[in-house]
Amino acid sequence: MLRLAEIQSHFRKAVVDGDTRGVATVLIGGYDPEKRLTVHQRNYQTGLVDSLLVKFPATAWLIGTPFVTEAAKHFAREHPPQAPCIAEYGAAFPDFLAGCPETQRLPYLRKFAQLEWYVGQVSIAVDDAPVSGKEFSIIDAGALPETVLMLQSGLHYIEASWPVDELMKLYLTEKVPDYFELSPADVWIEVRGARGEFQLNRLDAANFTFRKSVLGGRSIGDAAESALDINPGFDPGQALAALIAEGLITVIGRNSTGETS
């Protein structure tokens, strides 16, 4: 008699991989219980495929729902969810899609699908109360470079070699021209959203680097240095003022020596 762990291992193979050999002989239900496993196989696959189609409608618009559906089936088989919250499932789907042989002629697909993933993520975020300029004014100027900031959770930064944001706006506005030529161009995009709404903002490379670095937990000084490496004319003061004015800063953190800023 199989132990429970063995039964579940075989059952998992039957549901995810379609390999029913290990579990067929231990089941009861109807004359041929193995065939009833299709109910669980379908529940597993349909639930995950549907969740991916809901998260990637623009990608399906771009490359076709039938292709995305088939890719989603393969993805579900090869990458089962790692947590019970299906809202978190699909972050790796853009890479998976871009790795399919059929999509190699679409070099912008990975970034486009990643952009769509981030749009979905920021749309379910909730803004925290932003830090005001007054709160900043009490920080000692000498401590500012070492200060780290926490930004709103509904923020993501994505750079691409193709203007994937233009393509996304075409989808969102439902204004598809008869002919649209997408040419390679470096773009730096801020995806900002909360409570069901979002916007896509183009940034210059230096500002993008500054904001992405701050979001990644680097100090203001480190982030500014990275931005200055890209553009010696970058103005850190102005960039910081913009973060405050846009209500993006939620917490003023500690500096690298552990002192409260």
Next chain:
Amino acid sequence: MRTHCGRQQDSQIEAFTGYRVAISMTSNPNTPGIGLRLAHLAEMVATRPAAGWLEVHPENFLANPHAAELLTEVSLHYPISLHTVGISVGSANGIDRLHLKRVRGLAARLKPIFVSGHLAWSTYGNEYLNDLFPLPYNEESLQLVSTHISYVQDTLGKPYLIENPSSYVGFRSSTMKETDFLSEIVRRTGCQLLCDVSNVVVSAHNMVYDAYQYIDNFPADAIREIHLGGYTPEKDEATPGAELLIDTHAAAIADPSWDLYAYALRRFGPKPTLIEWDNEIPPLAKLLGEAAHAGEIAQMIDTKAEANHAAAR
């Protein structure tokens, strides 16, 4: 034919653009409630229709701060129950403790009237398999499930309600009936039970047993909640010419479920009852109508019981 998982998680919040209506509140767990899905969340916030209570899958809210914010607002006006699909008390390689902690965090904020889950397993190692799978009913499973339920209850600091499953297959290695298994985990853990009457109809049909006898054998003293949900018949590939009932939660409650519900109420007495509808979700009014019908049945049985009691005196 394409069908969906019975407890499939929601996809997205739908914007509600209707008008706010003034309806007197009758929120009370003794009035039947409804499963609140993301599709109806904005409408519930905007209109606050009369409903006894609401039940949600925490998994729809733990990774969706916007939905969680709306749910917190809803919880100010309705009793809330948490019905988990990811706490896999039947998993041989352990339950997801991180997920359980997240559920505990949500419960601390919402102060739910019940926290419930399933007599099933849904995780394998680090994988969440997005469905509820059956267990063999024997001593090995009993020990495992009891240990996990005790851990869940210790973590939550309150009783956990276990729901009887909808079954399509069973196991040759089972040595006891499902109702005996449930009775024994109640005895070992002190947990409580959620009797899904529609699951009884589905399982009894699929596994060929008497649904009414199942209700007779169900450990009545431990029941704190009843579920009703729609099912979908389809061809049974395992048995030529037969029909399989699939617990889709994608249809209105069928007559056999209403009939068994009435029988269950006569046997168990009045219990908080909830309507589940997870796929092909209808307008909120339709769902509330199903809950109202459950209330009518409960009222009718309650009235009859009183009349019988009076006659006996």
